[in-house]
Ligand SMILES: Nc1ncnc2c1ncn2[C@@H]1O[C@H](COP(=O)(O)OP(=O)(O)OP(=O)(O)O)[C@@H](O)[C@H]1O
């Protein structure tokens with residue numbers, strides 16, 4: 001079976017210029033050769049520290065940025081070689097929900113218009129059909145029909161995120177990119193939204209690309225997890241294995257740093273030294289080597305690759 | 319031994335300029351904290367956590383027109399101190415690390431100037447000595463190459479470094495109590511782990527008491543001895559951390575603990591809390607949690623529950639759990 005979405009050795013380098021018209025000198029290697037697949041109806045979770053390239057990956061998948069290398073395949077077709085109609089299909093098939101429900105909704109539009117906007121731009125429907133669809137979308141995300149006539153400021157954070165989710169579903173996408181969808185919400189509301197996303201996945205067969213800093217939430221939502229460090233995927237695997245039996249030294253440190261859910265829950269203490277280096281000048285060899293507790297001589301010069309089979313990019317596992 | 323800090327029926331109400339809008343941001347809160355202990359204050363956005371911290375420091379904004387109750391620090395009521403006395407206490411005896419580290423750092427001054435400032439102000443330390451001490455403090459908060467960092471500016475530091483620098487400013491005069499208002503969007507996990515480990519070490523070395531203000535129950539589980547759970551300006555439950563995690567009594571605390579994802583039971587459905595957090599300018603009558611509470615009885619809709627169970631150090635404000 002072909003995967004819904006496949007990324008093959010994907011790159012996104014941003015040129016760095018002095019001044020607006022200056023010559024490029026160097027590049028931010030935001031995404032630096034990553035490969036993954038997302039299956040129909042399944043969730044790929046992406047974790048990693050700030051600046052490791054998660055949002056850039058999301059933008060590449062959404063077609064909001066063009067890769068500077070590598071390829072994306074959607075339903076087996078190379079996205080770069082799609083014709084105009086194919087590209088439209090691809091754009092409609094992948095929708096997004098972002099972190100901030102306050103910023104992502106136009107304050108001057110009514111909720112009904114906000115949700116229906118993609119449908120009106122992309123499809124032709126008569127008014128009764130639009131009304132029927134709007135009601136179904138509101139119902140799917142647990143909002144009352146009368147919400148359609150109100151403005152975003154009349155809703156709480158959690159409800160606004162429901163509105164953003166309803167909007168993302170208007171064009172019946174097969175993949176929804178969720179970039180930190182609950183981190184701006186109150187703790188007591190997060191479970192509502194996570195449950196809603198899981199219910200929608202079961203009901204509509206949606207696939208998700210789920211990005212979050214909260215590792216327990218990612219483990220809860222995902223079928224597979226990709227761990228990123230400085231633009232590269234360092235470990236990729238079944239969510240449970242990555243969360244409880246990680247192998248890559250960075251993944252182990254990351255999950256060791258996750259906070260306990262009970263005062264008596266003891267986690268391995270791995271306090272990493274130093275800061276995440278800049279993607280402008282990533283360390284040679286294994287990007288993680290200056291902070292790695294298991295670093296060896298070859299790690300300083302030779303880049304470990306994520307191989308099929310053991311999907312851990314680390315010389316310890318070769 | 320008398321507690322280091324004790325709040326007795328303390329309230330802060332924000333009143334709008336015309337007096338028409340009243341927000342009971344902190345409402346009759348009582349709690350205790352001993353020397354060297356860590357207290358976690360948890361609650362959703364707007365539940366009054368920052369207001370409570372600012373009240374202890376007497377740094378409330380103008381709109382906080384009405385305060386009531388007592389705040390005893392080392393046995394003395396802070397509300398009765400003069401402005402000058404409070405200035406002496408702030409930074410020296412009680413320090414606070416703000417939610418946003420950039421808010422505490424002046425972009426125009428060097429790191430060294432800013433870390434040595436509390437020393438010069440409170441202890442009259444001469445500039446040279448204060449700078450030397452600042453370098454030592456930066457080292458204590460694990461800033462690498464502190465000798466060069468003291469001459470640099472805030473924009474040259476990463477987020478994690480800024481947080482630690484603000485931490486260094488907080489402990490400069492070796493306060494008895496340090497209040498840390500956690501950023502809502504968390505720091506990177508490995509950086510956060512470094513920071514928490516550092517605060518723990520400082521606490522051990524200097525015997526200081528900590529108050530952690532956070533949304534994150536994980537931080538509470540990891541760091542705290544006692545927990546104060548706030549909801550709509552009220553302290554709904556207060557007790558030792560294990561009691562709160564093992565035998566939570568208030569329905570909100572119970573629901574909150576059940577709603578967080580855990581690694582152990584990964585793919586099970588979460589137990590969500592229904593409804594929305596209350597609007598504090600028009601909170602529900604009676605117990606503010608009643609519209610979302612699965613255990614609510616008639617009485618909860620009309621009458622606010624009192625605080626009960628003070629004997630064993632575990633208190634709760636609930637008609638059902640408290641009886
Ligand atoms: N348009 C751009 N031009 C130049 N650099 C960029 C651009 N967008 C992102 N970057 C850089 O690329 C790197 C990856 O950024 P990205 O936003 O993908 O990180 P992230 O993993 O989503 O981080 P966070 O967890 O903080 O959201 C960062 O160093 C960022 O500064």
Ligand SMILES: Nc1ncnc2c1ncn2[C@@H]1O[C@H](COP(=O)(O)OP(=O)(O)OP(=O)(O)O)[C@@H](O)[C@H]1O
Pocket residue numbers: 332333341343361362363364365366367368369370379381382598599
């Ligand atoms: N200067 C002010 N004037 C009027 N109302 C205020 C003022 N500052 C805060 N409030 C209100 O007081 C209540 C408590 O606010 P506070 O900042 O203490 O909450 P918090 O628990 O710290 O929230 P967060 O988790 O978002 O930081 C809120 O309803 C808020 O709107």
Ligand code: SF4
Pocket residue numbers: 248249250286287288289290292293294295296299304313314315316
């Ligand atoms: S390749 Fe070397 S430096 Fe990189 S994670 Fe593995 S052991 Fe550590």
Ligand code: SF4
Pocket residue numbers: 568569570605606607608609611612613614615618623635636637638639
């Ligand atoms: S007082 Fe009533 S409504 Fe409030 S928490 Fe207790 S049972 Fe629930």
Ligand SMILES: [Mg+2]
Pocket residue numbers: 054055056
């Ligand atoms: Mg991002």
Ligand SMILES: [Mg+2]
Pocket residue numbers: 367368369417499
């Ligand atoms: Mg606050």
